Structures are given as structure tokens and as C-alpha cells.
Amino acid sequence: MTRGTDPRPLMRRLFEPRRLDTMAPAPRIFTYAVLGLWTLIVVFPIYWVLVTSFKIELQVDSGPYYLPFVDFQPTLDAWTFMLLQNNTLGPYLNSIVVALASTFLALLIGSLAAYALVRIRFQVKLAAVLTFIVLVIGVIVAVGALDVPWPAALVAAIVLLLLALNTYVRRFNAAVGNNDIEFWMISNRIMPPIVAVLPIYVMFQHLKLLDTQIALISTYTGVNLPIVVWLTRDFFAGIPLDLEESAEIDGASKFRVFFTIALPLVRSGLAATFLLVLILTWNEFLLALFLSNANAQTMPVLVAAQNTTRGPQWWYMSVLIVIMIAPVIAIAGLLQKHIARGLLVGAVKG
């Protein structure tokens, strides 16, 4: 991929300055040496994993052997065992379903919210928010400490909330606006998942949904929503209003405008967000460890579970790591040029 063969004229225009001078030989050698060294640091561990996946136990234990065909004879033993005999495909399928479904949901729900927060003015009475929080705490204390049956507590809370909305809440003018709602949504990301996972675990236990894909999909959707809102709000804020306004004058509904005009305009940003959220979901470990067991187990949990009493069996482990990396590399390759831009916009606006 030299500059001469680069097929992307836009990238060239953006990223290649019209320089009067080229680099002097000494810094040029230094630059290539450092970048080459880092390439080695990045590639070698992955190469080692790939090579190890074609070894058998004996070759690993009497090793190290570096080059297939030169100092050891590669076999497909580990691959056939992991893919055909071991139960690998189940977790693999779980991972694919969970990652795709939750990424899609997070993107849909998050970008809807972000769009509305950018384009429509919200005013939520502060008194209503405070009442809501007090009632939630009240329900939890009533159910947890005072043994009130939960449906009764819930109904009482809803009645009280409706009562409050129609009485004293109206008298106060203090309200939270779009920026406050946005800040609240994004700040949820600061919360370490370990704080929330115990109640989520108990909740799914009560709903009899523990160890199902639904539990994982909905949890991941919630965990990744803040990122989606944060990134996509800047994409929506960056597109001109005119198109949407003229569509609305023609009688298109807000939802129609969103799906047919706004979304297609930010597809590059959506692609970057999609990839980022997909990677985060695909690799997520802690929540999957809590919420899945045998049926809904995902790949990171399976990989972590390979540490058997005989010690980790590197050749099997390597197969797992390789099949985990491969599809994401393929998708990342397809979306590569969107990534930097997507991350950049999020970072610039904060």
C-alpha cells in the first residue's frame, strides 16, 4: 500500500500535505525502525497464537518451535477437535447472536434518543424526577426491608406518582433540559458493571431468564447505550437542518424523517459506532460470566474456562482465540476507513 497505488483520492487529499521537503534520511530510518518494531510487537503474539493452533501437545511441550514446516510439522488436530468434537460452536453461535442483536438494538434505541435530544427540546420537571427517585427508593425499601409484596408496592408507587404529577409538581418551574438528559445518559458509562451486575443477576433469576440469550442481549444493550448516544449525537448535530425541515413541510412524520433522511446521512458515523459497540460486546467478559452458564455461554467465558486442572492447553486455546479474532478483523477491514472519523468526532465534542 504505497502512496502511488492508493485508490482513495479523498484520503490522499486530506492526509497528505503538500510538503516542500521530504524527511531527512536519519529521522526517516528512525521512524521506520520504531514503526517496524511496534509492528513486530503487535503481530508476533498473534502469529504465535496462529502457529500454536496447528501444533499438537508434544510439539508445544518440547518447544518452542517457531516455523511451521521448517521446525515442526503442522496438523489440524486441535482445529478438528475444537470444531467437531468439543462444544465450541454453541458458544460461538451465542456470541454471534448476542453481539449482533444487542449492537443492533443499542444502535437503534441509542440513535433514536440521540436524534431526539439534538432536534427536539425537552423540559422535564425537576420535581417529577425527584419524586420518581424517592418513590423508587421507597419501593425498594418497602419490598426489601419491610416485606411488602412487590405488586402492591409497585401499584402504590404508580398511583402516588400520578397523583404527584397532577398536584405539586405543576407548581415548580425548575426543569431539566436536553443537556442534562444527555449528560445523565452518557455518565452511566462511568458506573463499573460490577456494581450493577448483582441486582441484574437477581432480576433475571426472578424472571427465569438467567442463562438465556435474552438476558445477555438486553444487558449489553443497556451497557452500551451511553456510548451510542454520546457518539451519534455529534453526528446528528453535524448534519444540516434544511433537508429534514423540507421533508417535514412535505408532511413526513418525525420517525419517517429520522429513518429516511437523518440516518442515511450519518451512516459513516454509524458504521464506526457499530464496530466499536460490536467489539465491546463480542469481547465482554464480566457480565457474561455472571449471566450465562451452560446454554447462553459466550466465547470469552469459554476461553477463560479453558484453564483446566491440567493447565491451559495452549493448542486448543489458540484455536479459540483465532476463531474469535477472525470475524472481527474481517468486519473491521470492511469498515476501517470509518473508524478513525467516528472516534474523532466523539472525542472532539466530548
Add this chain to the structure above:
Amino acid sequence: MALAPTVAAQTTTRRTRDEWVDRNAGRMMVLPAVVILLAFAIFPLIISVYLSLSRFALEAGGFRLKFVGFYNFRRLLFGAQQYHFLGTLKPLNWPEWIGLGAFAILMLLWLGRYVATGFTALGFIGRLISAGLATGSVTLALATLPAGAYQGTLLTTYFYVLVGVTVQFLLGLGLALLCAQPIHGRYLFRVIFFIPLIVTPVGVAYMFRMLADMQKGPFAPLSSALGFGEWSWATQAWSARLMVLIGDTWQWTPFMFIVLLAAIESQPRDQLEAARMDGASSLQTFRDITWPAIAPIAATVVLVRLIEAFKIIDIPNVLTAGGPGLATESLTLHSFIAWRTQDLGGSAAVGYLLLFVSTITCVSFFTYVVRWTRRYQ
């Protein structure tokens, strides 16, 4: 003929329904996100408070939560679990007292300057909290770092976060600056450097265990030639921590690299060229042009990384299982281990302490650093 009125009626109801939908479109767009965040973040957060204030006990046919007040927190900060969370504390000797005193004076000066230049009650309280956490952490470091003392999970997490993020930032910035030079193969480097980001952290941990195997790993001949053949990094606290840090750095440097490279490449070209024409050295160019242009983005990307770094669990869990002893245990892993031993209250309390520490650190960083770098925008 009889159909006509019904069709008309249907059209009207549909129209009013459409109008209703359109009038409430904003609420309907935001509502799903609000409901999901309430269900998976806010409600659990509130219930966790309750868990952290109670003791969990298995009983015949179920379990019981007994309210115990701040017992779980007291135990972690002052009681039987102090060694786990804070570490074993040694009394300070006089140079350490002087160091702590100097740091405290520095904090007081900083607070004093804030009072002198511009004072709001909220800002002052915020700065008081930040200064308190910083002084507390320095005290903790002084009390647990000397030989013979053991560091707890709080300091280990700080080590991963502060040292890790700093190293990753500097490496990412250096690589991005080099990659922004007019060189061949820039796109290839960019693609390759991205790869570690997509490897699952659990996989990274195994990868580095494999590589660091002193008997049959790829560097085994080298280490035995250097006389390290019998030595194992996993048996000593700091070498094990360093190994976790190396894995984390390998994984997350690309994140810094990609964002910083994009920032460097999108800075205004004319200033750079003018500086070059005037014969500015590359150090001057960086200090006066590139750095001011990318500082806001750099601060934000560090903030993002800071938020995520506090949640580290996968790499220490797989690489060392928290060992040797407690040496590589992060706060999340600490909480997880407490959960596994049925200590739900203790687990929630550790989680909450992590939430406090990470929120104060991240909000402080945002207020004092990110805002400050954006002052010209």
C-alpha cells in the same frame, strides 16, 4: 355504498393517531433509552446500595438479607478486610511524613488559589473532595509501598489505571506522531496497529501467558541464555503486575494511537507549513502548533480510557488469577471473588467503593484537565 362511512371513519382515526404519534415523537424516541438505562443502570445501582448495607445469608429454602448498616464498609476500611482492600499499613517514618506534609501543603495551596481567584460553594466542595481523595491515596501509597508492607486491591487498581493510561497515552502519541510523517505504508501501519484492540481481553491474557512461559514459550531460549530460565514472573508481586500492565498496554495503545493520529492529521496544515518555512524545529512545531491543536482531543481520549481502565478484570483474572497472593487483584476482581464466596454485601461494598474512586477521579480529570484544554474553544 355502505362501506364509505366506515372507510372515512377509519381514515380519521388513523389521521388522529398519526397526529398523536407525531406530537409525541420526541418522547417516544427517548423513552426506550430512558427505560433501558433505568432498568440496567439506575435501579441496580440503588438496589446495590441496599445490598452493600446488608449481610447475605443462605437459609433453608432461600436466602435472607439482614440490614447491618455500614458494617461492610467499616470492615473493608478499618476491619478484618482492610488488608485486602487497602493493604497492610505500616506506620510512616519521618521522610514519608515530610513527603505527605509537602503534598498536603500543595493541595492546600491549590485550594487557596481557587478561593482567591473565583469561589463558588459547589466548586469548592468538589475540589475539597478531589484533594481529599488525592491526599488519601498518597497516604495509602506511602503506608503500603515500603518493603514488608503489602498493597491492597485499591492501590493495585490505581497502578493499572494511572501507570497504564499514562504509558498507553505516551506510546500512542509517539506512534501517531511518527505515523503522521510523510512515509510509505502509512495505511498498512494503521491497519496493523488497530488489531490488538479487537482481540478479546481474555485472549490477550492467555496470549501473554503463552509468550511469557519461561520453559516452552518463544522467548525460552533467550531467557535461559540470559540466566532467567528458572525465574518466574508470576511469583513476585511487581513482575506479575507488570505483566498485567504489558497485556493491557498491548491491547489499548491502539485506541490512543488511532484517535490521536486522526487528530494530528486533521490539524490545520497552513500553520504547520508556515512554521516549517520559518525554520522551526520539529520540537518547536510540536510544542507550539500540534500540541495545542490536539490537546482537547488528547484529554478526552485519556478520559474515555480512564473510565474504562477502572473496570479492568479480564486480564488479571486469567493471567494470574489475582496472584501471587492479592498482588494483581483489581477492585472488580476483588468484588467478583467476594461474590463467589457468597459475601454479597462485601461484594457490593467493594463495587461501591470502586464507583466512588473512579467517579471522583474521572470527574476531577474532566473538570481540571479536559475543561482546561478546551478553554480556547
